[in-house]
Amino acid sequence: xxxxxxxxxxxxxxxxxxxxxxxxxxxxxxxxxxxxxxxxxxxxxxxxxxxxxxxxxxxxxxxxxxxxxxxxxxxxxxxxxxxxxxxxxxxxxxxxxxxxxxxxxxxxxxxxxxxxxxxxxxxxxxxxxxxxxxxxxxxxxxxxxxxxxxxxxxxxxxxxxxxxxxxxxxxxxxxxxxxxxxxxxxxxxxxxxxxxxxxxxxxxxxxxxxxxxxxxxxxxxxxxxxxxxxxxxxxxxxxxxxxxxxxxxxxxxxxxxxxxxxxxxxxxxxxxxxxxxxxxxxxxxxxxxxxxxxxxxxxxxxxxxxxxxxxxxxxxxxxxxxxxxxxxxxxxxxxxxxxxxxxxxxxxxxxxxxxxxxxxxxxxxxxxxxxxxxxxxxxxxxxxxxxxxxxxxxxxxxxxxxxxxxxxxxxxxxxxxxxxxxxxxxxxxxxxxxxxxxxxxxxxxxxxxxxxxxxxxxxx
Numbered sequence: 001x002x003x004x005x006x007x008x009x010x011x012x013x014x015x016x017x018x019x020x021x022x023x024x025x026x027x028x029x030x031x032x033x034x035x036x037x038x039x040x041x042x043x044x045x046x047x048x049x050x051x052x053x054x055x056x057x058x059x060x061x062x063x064x065x066x067x068x069x070x071x072x073x074x075x076x077x078x079x080x081x082x083x084x085x086x087x088x089x090x091x092x093x094x095x096x097x098x099x100x101x102x103x104x105x106x107x108x109x110x111x112x113x114x115x116x117x118x119x120x121x122x123x124x125x126x127x128x129x130x131x132x133x134x135x136x137x138x139x140x141x142x143x144x145x146x147x148x149x150x151x152x153x154x155x156x157x158x159x160x161x162x163x164x165x166x167x168x169x170x171x172x173x174x175x176x177x178x179x180x181x182x183x184x185x186x187x188x189x190x191x192x193x194x195x196x197x198x199x200x201x202x203x204x205x206x207x208x209x210x211x212x213x214x215x216x217x218x219x220x221x222x223x224x225x226x227x228x229x230x231x232x233x234x235x236x237x238x239x240x241x242x243x244x245x246x247x248x249x250x251x252x253x254x255x256x257x258x259x260x261x262x263x264x265x266x267x268x269x270x271x272x273x274x275x276x277x278x279x280x281x282x283x284x285x286x287x288x289x290x291x292x293x294x295x296x297x298x299x300x301x302x303x304x305x306x307x308x309x310x311x312x313x314x315x316x317x318x319x320x321x322x323x324x325x326x327x328x329x330x331x332x333x334x335x336x337x338x339x340x341x342x343x344x345x346x347x348x349x350x351x352x353x354x355x356x357x358x359x360x361x362x363x364x365x366x367x368x369x370x371x372x373x374x375x376x377x378x379x380x381x382x383x384x385x386x387x388x389x390x391x392x393x394x395x396x397x398x399x400x401x402x403x404x405x406x407x408x409x410x411x412x413x414x415x416x417x418x419x420x421x422x423x424x425x426x427x428x429x430x431x432x433x434x435x436x437x438x439x440x441x442x443x444x445x446x447x448x449x450x451x452x453x454x455x456x457x458x459x460x
Contacts, residue, residue: 001195003164004187005074008194008228009035016231019205023235023252024064031231034068040154041072047153048103048126048145052077052160053167055099059083059092059106059114062211062236065130065147067224069105070215074187077160078103079167081182084216085110085238091180093117096124099170099182099373103128111137111144118142164188170373171218173314182373183218183314192366193218193317194225196339200321201256201282201308207232208279209256210248212239212263218314219286223258242266246276253279260287261294265447268297277302286310286318289416291441292331299327309335311416315382316363316400319343320414333413334406341365345408350387355410358417361402362387368400 002008009031017032029037050056056073058080060066066082073080083095092114096104100123106114108131118124118139126143128150129135135144145153168187172180197203209227211234213220227234235252239245242263249257250273257280259267264285280302285295290309299307307327311334312318320343322335337343342364345353353359364386371379386399405417418433433451440449 002191002229004162005071005168005190005225006038006159006162008191008225009038009071010075012231016205019231020233021228021231022064022067023233024062027064029064034071037064037068038071038075040151041068042075042159043154043157044151045072045076045078045103046157046159047155048128048143048150050076050078050103052162053079054103055079055081055101055170056103056105057081057083057096057101058215059085059087059104059110060130061085061238062215063130064236065105066215067234067236070224074168075159077162079170081170081172082214082216082221083172084214086214089114089117093120094179095172095182096121098172098179102126105130107131108133108136111135162187164191167370169221171216171221171314181375181378184370184373185218185317186370188366189317189369190221190225191229192340193222194229196341196367197222197318198226198230199339200323201226201284203227203230203232203256205231207255207281208235208252209233209258210235210237210245210252210254212237212245213258213260217287218317219258219260219312222317243270246270246272249273249276249280255279255281256283258284258286261285261290262288264290264294264298268294268301272301277304280305282306282308282324284308284310286312289437293441293444295327295331309333310338311335311414313363313400313402315369316341316365316402317367317369319361319363319367319402322413326413330413332415333409334416335414336412341367343414344387345406345414346387352388353408356407358405358407360420361404361406361414363400363402364397368398 002011018030020028021031021034022029056078058069070080103126105128108129124142128145130147132148134146164187168190169185170182172182174180209223211223215221224234237248283305306324309322311320318338320335321338322333344362345359346362347359371383383398384401386397403420407415436451437449440446
């Protein structure tokens with residue numbers, strides 16, 4: 001089985017070579033075509049002097065070159081940093097500087113928007129544009145290459161050796177306060193995540209997944225890697241209207257769709273074609289709690305599709321999932337641990353909680369990230385020794401302490417209570433905003449709800 005990201009593409013069975021890998025608009029790349037593009041780009045990256053473990057940012061919407069760039073960076077021994085395409089210039093500059101990006105892959109139009117901040121990015125030495133026209137923008141501090149010129153820099157070099165614990169990617173996640181944090185992920189983290197998800201979703205080479213989430217989001221990136229692991233097909237979509245998603249589901253005969261609550265809320269209001277139900281095998285939700293009314297509406301539209309509710313953090317990718325057959329029995333549960341993860345619920349002193357006792361969710365296993373880039377203080381707050389370790393072990397196992405309060409029932413199913421930093425404390429009670437929001441949703445008279453605590457002189 002693959003252990004490094006490049007293995008997902010270059011350790012394929014022979015019959016997969018001509019299988020469709022990536023679809024964007026009217027263009028389809030087979031696995032052999034994708035591999036050819038990735039090899040050429042990796043050689044070009046080495047030709048412009050990419051060194052092992054240097055960071056390369058990709059600031060593009062979902063398109064063919066986005067996919068090939070991420071994989072080429074990995075093959076060339078670099079660390080890819082996908083930047084959310086909706087970010088503004090100052091936000092992009094923060095990421096470029098925070099993780100010392102040396103090479104940026106973007107487009108001419110996006111580069112124009114970045115022009116005011118380029119001089120403030122001292123480590124950035126080369127900018128590659130996916131356009132083939134000569135660059136219209138010049139820079140005193142960076143080399144700017146058109147796509148054709150970039151590929152011409154390809155050199156016949158041996159690709160660097162790597163191991164599975166090497167850095168592979170940095171994904172930036174916003175916290176409740178302060179600047180975004182760069183979560184450092186190894187090859188092992190990413191490949192294990194693809195293996196785990198493909199196992200419980202039963203993904204095969206016959207699946208066609210619609211990628212609507214950005215690759216800067218671990219949930220979106222995992223879709224791509226899962227496709228590659230199973231030699232399935234990934235259809236790229238940057239949608240303007242929710243109906244665009246339904247059109248793509250029908251047009252491309254999509255079998256798998258991953259979304260977040262805000263997308264499902266919009267899709268639940270639309271009428272779905274009966275043809276979608278003929279092909280859509282599964283749907284998944286993560287990134288927040290799914291309102292029950294929305295879930296019911298979606299399930300009514302696609303009765304043949306299985307809906308998986310999932311919970312996870314960028315720091316450990318995915319922690320739990322609720323099997324579809326448990327939706328009606330345990331509609332409030334976030335499920336059990338995904339394959340190759342161990343989830344424990346602990347008190348403040350680190351001891352294990354009993355059934356139905358609220359405590360902090362702690363994630364153990366090979367999905368635990370390498371920490372926050374260049375931030376030892378925040379890393380120490382979130383990545384701490386795993387509870388209940390055998391004292392005879394000479395080395396400490398590090399786990400992710402989620403900061404989320406959950407309970408576990410007698411059968412091991414977990415229930416989300418709230419984030420520790422979001423919990424409302426009133427009259428000595430800890431109140432979950434999520435529970436309040438769910439009650440408001442259930443009234444049927446509001447579309448979206450947010451519960452926020454306000455200071456009270458006597459109640460707190």
